[in-house]
Amino acid sequence: MYPFKFRPILKTVLWGGEKIIPYKQIESDQKQVGESWELSGVKGNESVVANGPLAGTTLPELLANEKERLLGKANYERFGNEFPLLIKFIDARQDLSIQVHPNDELAWERHRSKGKTEMWYVVDADKGAHLRSGFAKQVTPAEYEASVEDNTITDILKDYEIHPGDLFFLPAGRVHSIGAGSFIAEIQQTSDITYRIYDFNRKGADGKPRELHTELAKGAIDYTVLPDYRTHYTAAANELTELVSCPYFTTSLCELNEEKTFDFASLDSFVVFICVEGKGTIEDNEGNRLEVHQGETLLLPATTRSLRVAPEGTLKFLTSWIA
Numbered sequence: 001m002y003p004f005k006f007r008p009i010l011k012t013v014l015w016g017g018e019k020i021i022p023y024k025q026i027e028s029d030q031k032q033v034g035e036s037w038e039l040s041g042v043k044g045n046e047s048v049v050a051n052g053p054l055a056g057t058t059l060p061e062l063l064a065n066e067k068e069r070l071l072g073k074a075n076y077e078r079f080g081n082e083f084p085l086l087i088k089f090i091d092a093r094q095d096l097s098i099q100v101h102p103n104d105e106l107a108w109e110r111h112r113s114k115g116k117t118e119m120w121y122v123v124d125a126d127k128g129a130h131l132r133s134g135f136a137k138q139v140t141p142a143e144y145e146a147s148v149e150d151n152t153i154t155d156i157l158k159d160y161e162i163h164p165g166d167l168f169f170l171p172a173g174r175v176h177s178i179g180a181g182s183f184i185a186e187i188q189q190t191s192d193i194t195y196r197i198y199d200f201n202r203k204g205a206d207g208k209p210r211e212l213h214t215e216l217a218k219g220a221i222d223y224t225v226l227p228d229y230r231t232h233y234t235a236a237a238n239e240l241t242e243l244v245s246c247p248y249f250t251t252s253l254c255e256l257n258e259e260k261t262f263d264f265a266s267l268d269s270f271v272v273f274i275c276v277e278g279k280g281t282i283e284d285n286e287g288n289r290l291e292v293h294q295g296e297t298l299l300l301p302a303t304t305r306s307l308r309v310a311p312e313g314t315l316k317f318l319t320s321w322i323a
Contacts, residue, residue, distance in 0.1 A: 007047065012030055025295060040087070060081065073268055087274065091183050122164055153198050197214060251318055259311070271320070284308075
């Protein structure tokens with residue numbers, strides 16, 4: 001096997017902006033693109049291989065054919081033919097709804113689905129852009145519900161002005177929302193279950209208020225209050241800096257200004273490679289070579305033992321795998 005690129009799945013939404021297409025350096029007349037699903041095995045939104053002899057193959061087909069060679073032995077035993085991560089770029093022209101996702105146990109009980117733990121890496125942000133993550137003070141489920149009813153829920157959530165490089169880890173159960181002007185790379189469990197708590201009284205494309213899931217959310221929310229919901233890290237040049245490690249993914253950041261080879265020989269997992277800035281070339285241990293640039297996402301199969309990355313100038317990328 002070889003490193004795979006995929007056709008982006010572009011989503012036009014009411015709150016979508018116009019940054020994703022130029023950022024990814026692709027040609028499209030599509031407007032209000034709020035999301036680019038970079039790597040997805042979600043039913044009805046399956047990614048399709050864009051390069052090499054397997055071009056045209058869907059991600060589920062690729063996984064069904066290659067099994068542990070693609071996913072890794074332990075991961076294939078755990079997830080079977082379901083690709084476990086969903087990777088997106090998100091461009092918010094308006095504030096997104098306030099929402100929460102259930103954990104695995106509740107999602108299985110209610111929907112026969114996985115839950116959703118996720119993380120956000122801020123790629124870019126307009127001046128004054130913000131997002132919300134977690135409660136600012138202790139509230140009861142009844143107080144939460146009342147705050148939705150009287151339009152004061154934003155008053156009880158932590159609000160952060162954001163800048164490129166900011167990081168937020170969002171375990172299932174944490175209330176959150178992306179604010180206008182945010183451009184984010186999102187890594188999450190493969191799940192499309194979202195409980196919409198509050199939508200600023202906006203109307204959908206049909207002119208009607210969008211459905212809220214206030215009651216469902218009440219039982220899914222983690223009401224724990226933390227002093228700070230950001231994830232702080234210190235990046236080291238030309239090294240993988242671990243950002244998040246949880247049962248669902250381990251994600252690192254690297255800002256590379258010199259050629260370097262990364263050793264994945266001891267890793268029993270695929271590696272997702274998300275280029276967030278710059279350009280360069282990669283070459284795996286089998287001699288497969290690809291050019292990469294900002295906005296591209298690659299999937300390295302578990303058979304990849306090493307990867308040589310040669311930046312043109314500076315190349316910034318995220319890696320994510322399941323340990």
